[in-house]
Amino acid sequence: MDAHKLCSVINIRTVLLLLFILFSTAFYSQDKARRRSIDSLGNIIKDKNVYADKGSKEILRLCTEIYYQSKEINYNKGMLQAILKMSEVYMNERNYELSLKKISEGKVLSGKENDNVALSSFLLGEGMIYSEMGYTKKSRYALQQSLELADKLPSQDLHVKKAAVYRSMARNIRQEGNVNHYDSILIYLNKGYSESKKMNYNFSYKPLYLSSFAMDMAKEYFRTDKISESEKYLNDFQIYMKNERDRSEFIYYYLLKGNIENKKKNYNTALEYFDQSRQIVNEYKIYTNALEDIYSGQAEAYRMLQDYKNEAVYSTKAKKITDSISSSEKKILNTIVANGDTVKCQKENLNYSYWLFILPCLLGVGGTAYIFFRKSRDEEENEYIRNAENELPVEEYNISFEEAISPQEKERQELEIEDLKELIELVHNNDKSFHLKFHEHFPLFNQQLLTINSQLSHSDLEYCALIKLKFDTKEIAKYKNVSTSSVFSKKYRIRKKLDISTNANIYTWMFNIG
Structure with a gap:
């Protein structure tokens, strides 16, 4: 290669390298700017006066904006912030179904990120909801997990999480209604009160934590007719809250x-x-x-x-x-x-002259690819539907759960046969509380499915629950009020999303989850 050609090659490579660096820098700067924008919105929803300033609806709107902007650039910190606040708002409004749904999503994401602070918060929220609904055993399990994670956190986060967990543990005992446990309630409240006092002086939420424990102590003393003690803690509450706007x-x-x-x-x-x-x-x-x-x-x-x-x-x-x-x-x-x-979501300004040139090309290539993909998928889906009736027959509902359960499942939470019958009865009665009750009996089921594919919809999870309980296509169609062909198609799409082999029986596969 002569010197002239060599120089040309070097010049081309140099230009390409410079263009690569230029575009990489531009995208990095744009991504960084969007993260700063998301963090700015995150600071708004984290402010302790946000309920007073914004109200629940506006908080949810901001959280949704943060969530989708973060998801667009794979900014998991922003997504976790949004999910955590959403679950809190829904919990305050007693919309426990939506709150648990957001908590389930948050647990999976925080686990992937190894974010123990967020995971501890989600477990705490789960424990609080189960306590309010009267499922005290489930509540204790979630709260204990949250407490174990709290011990691994930095001192400030540790005191905050421990205080919140102790408060929820006291509420849990109160929910059980055993008058002999009155002392235990006060012990947990005093533990939480002590953790609140250890928080940094400049921690803006410290007065709110102290006031919440003062209020809980006042309520406990009122329940036992110790009115003077109750009024004493109400006075403490007033002192802690004197400088709070909310x-x-x-x-x-x-x-x-x-x-x-x-x-x-x-x-x-x-x-x-x-x-x-x-x-x-x-x-x-x-x-x-x-x-x-x-x-x-x-x-x-x-x-x-x-x-x-x-x-x-x-x-x-x-x-x-x-x-x-x-x-x-x-x-x-x-x-x-x-x-x-x-x-x-807010969109960044685009270079429209560039897109006017490239968009027709992308549309043409994309359209051709989509037609090919759709034709291929339709053929595969039709083949699946034609063969779907040959799937494993549904077993009778009065089977022995002990016989049907796998060895791995036996090591997990054992379910009484009456629990299984209750779930089946809810479906037969077309009771829409089915999925919530199912989640209570199989708390790990949704989480494990979402770990395989975090894009599963609520509808997907409900179909999976029905399949796990061995409902056949006609029964699912009746419960969901859809055609049997719609159920076949749904099963096909679930197989694709969960990467279940066409040779594998979907009922057996689902039975071994959760």
Whole structure:
């Protein structure tokens, strides 16, 4: 090669190298700028006054924006922030189904990232929800896992997580309703109180932690008729909260003050406190479940004042909320938050002259590839549907679970035959609480499937649950109110998503998961 050609080759390579460096730098800078933008939004939702400043709906909107912007650039830290806050908002609104769904997604993602702080938070949230719903064993298991992870965290995170876990453990014992465990509740509350006091002085959430434990101590002493002790901790609560802008926690302060005044037979004063509590609920649109106790307290005050008309009014209101809460804990929603609350992500400015040139080419190539792929997939799907009826027949529901279970499964949580019958009965009754109950009996099932493919939809997971319980195509179609061909197609797509071999029986495969 002569010198002239050699110089030409070197010049071309140099230009290509420079172009590569230029584009890499541009994309890196753009990616870095978007991360800074996401982190800026993240700081908004992490602010302790966010509920006062934004409200729950706006928080969810911001979280959704953060989630999809982060997902677009594979920024897992941003996704975890958004998922954690979403699960918190849904939990506050007692929408436990959506909260557990976000927690399940967050656990998988934090596990992949080895983010023990986030994982501990998700386990804590899971424990709190199970406690509120009365599943105290499941709650204790999740809380214990959260506590074990907390011991591995830096000191500040350690004190925060331990305080929150101890508070939830106290609530767990309270849910079980054993009066002999009163001392245990106070022990856990005092442990959490102590951890809160160890937090850094400049930690902005420290007053909120201290005030929450003061409030819980006040409630415990009130339950045992130790009114003076209860009022002492209510005074402490006021001191801790004196510089806080967010007044939402005063919902419970005024509620408890009202109950105390009822005990003291100061019924008109009690009604004033209950009214103040209700006004804050309406202002912040948070902790609406407190309305049940507010209305009950008002009904009691009116009864003692012999105002039976108002007593009936507020008793009815309290009962409606009780029935509503009971119903909401059973209800399962069939859409993910992304379908209902999706906010279009902000798009970066593009070089339109470049895209006007390249877009027709991409469309042409993409269209051809899609037609070829679609034809190939349709042929494969039709072949699957033609052979689908030959799949393993569904076994009778009264089979011995001990005989059907695999050795690996025996090492996991054992399920009573009655539990299995309960799940099957929910499907036969077309009860939409099925998937929530299924998740309670098989807590690892969804998590393991999402580990294989994190893109599985809620609908995919529900079909997988039905397959695990050995429902045949016709039964699934009846429960989902779709055609049998739709079920065949759905099974085919699930196989693809989970990379299940066409030679493998999908029922056997699902049975060995979770």
